[in-house]
Amino acid sequence: MISKAFAVFNKDFHSELRTRYAINSLAMFVIVAISVIMFAVGQEKISEGLTGGLFWVVIFFTAMSGLARTFVSEEERGTSLTLQLVASPSAVFSGKLLFNIILVFCMNTVIALLYAALFESFVIKNYSLFFFSFVLGNIGLAISSTIIAAIISKAGAKGTLYPVLSFPILLPLILTSVQLTLFSLDGTSIEDAKFELAIVVSYDVIMLTVSYMLFDFIWKD
Amino acid sequence: MSTYSVEAIKINKTFGRRLVFNDINFRLDNPGIFGISGPNGSGKSTLVKIIAGLLSSTKGKITHKNSEKEIIPEKLHNHIGFVSPYLVLYEEFSAWENLNYLSKIRGITFDKDYAKELLERFLLYNRRNDLVKTYSSGMKQRIKFIFALIHHPELLIFDEPTSNLDDEGRELVYNIINDKSKENILIIASNDKSDLDLCTEVLDLKVSNKDF
Amino acid sequence: MIWKIILFLLISFVSIAGIAFPIVKNPQAWYEFPNIPGLEENAKIIFFHVPTAWLTLIAFLMSTVFSFKYLKNKNMDDDAKAYAAAQLGMVFCILATVTGAVWAKFAWGAFWSWDPRQTSIFALLLIYGALFALRSSIESEEKRATLSSVYSMIAFVTVPFFIFIMPRIMKGLHPGSADDTGAGPIVNFQMNSSMLFIFVLSLIGFTILYYWMWQVSYKSVIYRDKLNKNLIRG
Numbered sequence: 001m002i003s004k005a006f007a008v009f010n011k012d013f014h015s016e017l018r019t020r021y022a023i024n025s026l027a028m029f030v031i032v033a034i035s036v037i038m039f040a041v042g043q044e045k046i047s048e049g050l051t052g053g054l055f056w057v058v059i060f061f062t063a064m065s066g067l068a069r070t071f072v073s074e075e076e077r078g079t080s081l082t083l084q085l086v087a088s089p090s091a092v093f094s095g096k097l098l099f100n101i102i103l104v105f106c107m108n109t110v111i112a113l114l115y116a117a118l119f120e121s122f123v124i125k126n127y128s129l130f131f132f133s134f135v136l137g138n139i140g141l142a143i144s145s146t147i148i149a150a151i152i153s154k155a156g157a158k159g160t161l162y163p164v165l166s167f168p169i170l171l172p173l174i175l176t177s178v179q180l181t182l183f184s185l186d187g188t189s190i191e192d193a194k195f196e197l198a199i200v201v202s203y204d205v206i207m208l209t210v211s212y213m214l215f216d217f218i219w220k221d
Numbered sequence: 222m223s224t225y226s227v228e229a230i231k232i233n234k235t236f237g238r239r240l241v242f243n244d245i246n247f248r249l250d251n252p253g254i255f256g257i258s259g260p261n262g263s264g265k266s267t268l269v270k271i272i273a274g275l276l277s278s279t280k281g282k283i284t285h286k287n288s289e290k291e292i293i294p295e296k297l298h299n300h301i302g303f304v305s306p307y308l309v310l311y312e313e314f315s316a317w318e319n320l321n322y323l324s325k326i327r328g329i330t331f332d333k334d335y336a337k338e339l340l341e342r343f344l345l346y347n348r349r350n351d352l353v354k355t356y357s358s359g360m361k362q363r364i365k366f367i368f369a370l371i372h373h374p375e376l377l378i379f380d381e382p383t384s385n386l387d388d389e390g391r392e393l394v395y396n397i398i399n400d401k402s403k404e405n406i407l408i409i410a411s412n413d414k415s416d417l418d419l420c421t422e423v424l425d426l427k428v429s430n431k432d433f
Numbered sequence: 434m435i436w437k438i439i440l441f442l443l444i445s446f447v448s449i450a451g452i453a454f455p456i457v458k459n460p461q462a463w464y465e466f467p468n469i470p471g472l473e474e475n476a477k478i479i480f481f482h483v484p485t486a487w488l489t490l491i492a493f494l495m496s497t498v499f500s501f502k503y504l505k506n507k508n509m510d511d512d513a514k515a516y517a518a519a520q521l522g523m524v525f526c527i528l529a530t531v532t533g534a535v536w537a538k539f540a541w542g543a544f545w546s547w548d549p550r551q552t553s554i555f556a557l558l559l560i561y562g563a564l565f566a567l568r569s570s571i572e573s574e575e576k577r578a579t580l581s582s583v584y585s586m587i588a589f590v591t592v593p594f595f596i597f598i599m600p601r602i603m604k605g606l607h608p609g610s611a612d613d614t615g616a617g618p619i620v621n622f623q624m625n626s627s628m629l630f631i632f633v634l635s636l637i638g639f640t641i642l643y644y645w646m647w648q649v650s651y652k653s654v655i656y657r658d659k660l661n662k663n664l665i666r667g
Contacts, residue, residue, distance in 0.1 A: 237509055
């Protein structure tokens with residue numbers, strides 16, 4: 001099962017290296033979104049609270065621009081039938097999820113580094129809390145975006161539909177993650193942020209379970 | 222001699238409120254060629270997809286057995302070779318890469334010698350490293366057969382096997398069908414007279430007008 | 434028919450009683466409501482605002498239950514039921530948001546202040562909106578039914594998170610919430626028996642009204658669908 005999921009990931013990875021569709025659009029989107037924010041901010045000095053929020057604004061919209069690719073490309077090219085013939089639904093979902101998790105990690109690391117370099121008020125005081133919330137938040141983001149991507153790929157992949165469907169599902173995660181980012185910026189200890197971390201962990205676990213349970217219905221059309 | 226068997230009991234499929242077919246029953250347990258025919262819209266492709274486990278039926282049950290042991294749906298795809306006009310291989314990869322990646326996703330080791338043999342048989346060996354997007358539609362149709370046979374499946378399902386093929390291609394496909402039918406169960410869904418002439422038994426589907 | 438008359442009388446009584454009964458310091462007569470500090474006359478919205486919010490949740494729950502049933506049995510009637518419940522849920526959700534916002538203007542001084550309950554109902558509004566956007570973008574009815582069922586079940590599991598997170602992130606102003614110091618939990622002990630009685634009657638009346646509307650609505654969805662396919666003659 002794990003080796004098959006990895007084989008699906010491997011195929012997607014090599015396909016991505018050839019076409020470079022998701023990587024290119026994600027990279028350009030990060031640059032565009034951050035420069036728009038820089039222009040809007042101008043010479044203004046923005047507060048810690050605002051940078052934490054803006055950090056997740058960029059993450060959300062960047063994710064929405066690129067994470068649907070894994071499923072939409074299969075559906076557009078008509079290769080989802082081929083994939084159905086060689087792998088079980090759970091293997092397909094695991095492979096695609098792995099691909100998106102790695103994509104989200106690369107993308108968010110770049111965004112975090114750019115923020116640290118470009119915004120004066122984005123100074124992390126509690127690194128370990130930031131690291132934990134970053135990892136957990138990324139996993140949750142990848143899980144929800146992957147299952148919603150599967151839905152919109154079958155719905156004919158209307159471009160604007162993806163953020164519309166994802167936002168309410170991601171809202172609890174984003175609200176909590178913004179809070180956690182604020183905590184790590186103002187140096188709250190992990191002890192005090194335990195409740196928020198628990199929320200993100202349970203969000204990840206619940207969404208993962210629900211996604212595996214419902215993916216069969218989406219995948220078999 | 223394989224001991225594979227497929228049994229369909231009271232298969233019923235509806236799309237929304239439209240009934241596609243109702244009460245389909247059959248049992249296949251000996252090697253041979255079985256045909257499914259019927260006019261456009263009678264549900265040939267839907268039926269073969271249900272047999273292959275790609276679609277679920279609304280009512281009824283399909284049971285696949287290998288040596289008297291029932292195959293669970295999660296593993297079914299490894300026992301089936303499927304060719305259909307809707308099947309598309311990855312165009313950004315070459316034929317060889319396609320076969321390699323797809324075998325790995327199946328969880329089987331890529332049998333290079335058998336792949337070479339099949340590619341030679343379908344006259345594609347010289348083009349094996351070219352990207353699939355550069356292939357003609359006849360070549361794309363032939364590579365689908367290699368994809369369907371590479372994992373030695375017990376049950377072969379060919380939906381319109383000779384579409385897009387010239388006479389030479391047809392000859393190749395008919396040879397393969399005759400070869401494989403000695404040991405395996407073959408199901409052919411087609412309207413082509415010469416395809417159906419190969420079959421020992423033909424299930425004729427009618428367009429249903431019943432809705433509910 | 435008899436049910437419709439009873440429903441009409443019930444809703445009429447609740448509307449008149451809820452608006453007309455006076456609020457006094459020390460209620461003596463059966464038709465007098467107590468004065469709740471911090472709410473005063475504004476308290477009367479409870480008879481109309483709370484039932485709409487309650488029905489929003491009931492409709493959401495029913496829509497999820499019928500979505501689950503659809504995925505299990507693939508019966509288009511279940512999809513029609515889920516769809517009708519979601520439509521009504523959307524209507525009541527808008528009503529609850531608007532009545533809440535109007536009340537908030539007088540009680541808190543602003544139409545919108547991102548109180549936990551306001552944020553939660555906003556999230557529900559987003560979920561309903563997304564569900565209809567998804568439905569209208571799919572041509573094939575079977576696909577539409579399956580995908581919207583899956584989506585509403587995914588949305589359903591995210592709802593409990595709001596209940597846990599909201600109070601931590603933002604301060605509650607809403608009567609009955611933990612941070613509310615002014616009015617306190619009114620439903621528990623500050624209402625007298627007559628107010629509680631009208632409140633419960635209003636909940637019952639609106640719930641029956643919802644059930645009736647839902648039945649009419651899902652049947653009309655099914656009939657429209659069948660008429661379009663010429664399965665029955667109009």
